[in-house]
Amino acid sequence: MRNWPSARRPCDRWSSPSQRRSPRCSARPVRRTVRGQRARRRLTEQVRQMLEASAQLDKRTSDFINTLRRSDVRGNWGEVQLRRVVELAGMLPHVDFTEQDSVRDADGNVLRPDMTVHLAGGRTVVVDSKVALAALLEAFETDDEAVRAERLAAHARHVKKHVDDLAGKRYWDQFDAAPEFVVMFVPSEAFYQAALEQDANLQEYAYGKRVFIASPTTLVAMLRTVAHAWREDALAKNAQQVLVAGKELHSRLSVLGEHLAKVGRSLEGATKAYNATVASLESRVLVSARRFGQMQQIEAELESPAQVSAEPRMIAAPELTD
Helix, strand or coil, X not given: CCCCCCCCCHHHHCCCHHHHCCHHHHHHHHHHHHHHHHHHHHHHHHHHHHHHHHHHHHHHHHHHHHHHCCHHHHHHHHHHHHHHHHHHCCCCECCCEEECCCEECCCCCEECCCEEEECHHHCEEEEEECCCCHHHHHHHXXXXXXXXXXXXXXXXXXXXXXHHHHHHHCHHHHCXXXXXXXXXXXXXXXXXXXXXXXXXXXXXXXXXXXXXXXXHHHHHHHHHHHHHHHHHHHHHHHHHHHHHHHHHHHHHHHHHHHHHHHHHHHHHHHHHHHHHHHHHHXXXXXXXXXXXXXXXXXXXCCCCCCCCCCCCCCCCCHHHHC
């Protein structure tokens, strides 16, 4: 019996001598190596794309933050967010709300709130967008806990200052139909929450100044309630108009019935007069005319007009006869 070498290839352990001579067994390690290289290349490409996307996101975020450091950009961004929230609540511009409505105070200074929302009954709510963001951005960027705490406290002070500035404008005195409060719109829940965490009495402080601080969520809820009240008021006005129009129509129909009754009576009188005229024509005029024709030997006959037998129908509807 022939002795085989003790060191065999893995493929030789489970194969017969005829199978060991097959080229498929020797090709398996090569295919595994090729598949592994392809998988590594795909993984390397995916990692590269992920790093590029992360770098682009970091750059865009940094550009956005740097842009928001400008006060004019923050103001425009807050106005855009306010418009989106109002439109999300189902309101239409120039119908349910007006943007940048200018008024003058007692000293002649021009005041221009970001938005005036029209309520049912001719009332108006003034909404002004305020974005206190500079200190909050600085708090997010620093790694120093002491600096972060100081910047967050400064953010709360900035929000409170916006409340004071907005209360000082006293919009409720400039708009006759406005209630005695104004809505200060904060375009992000995070901005408002960060200020509340530093000053838990901020909301009560604003209430005392007749300022209602509204985030996008609370403003949408408020405006949808306003929109619902607006629709209910419009339906009530339409119902009142329908009632007035119905009364007016009923009155006019009554007048029209009276006129039709007069026309009917006139037709009846005209019919009687016509029949009397025909009777007189037949009994008196035509008799003499025929006698004259016989004396003159006129052969043409004089036709007698027929009487009118139809009578006009009298109006019986009580709505038209009362």
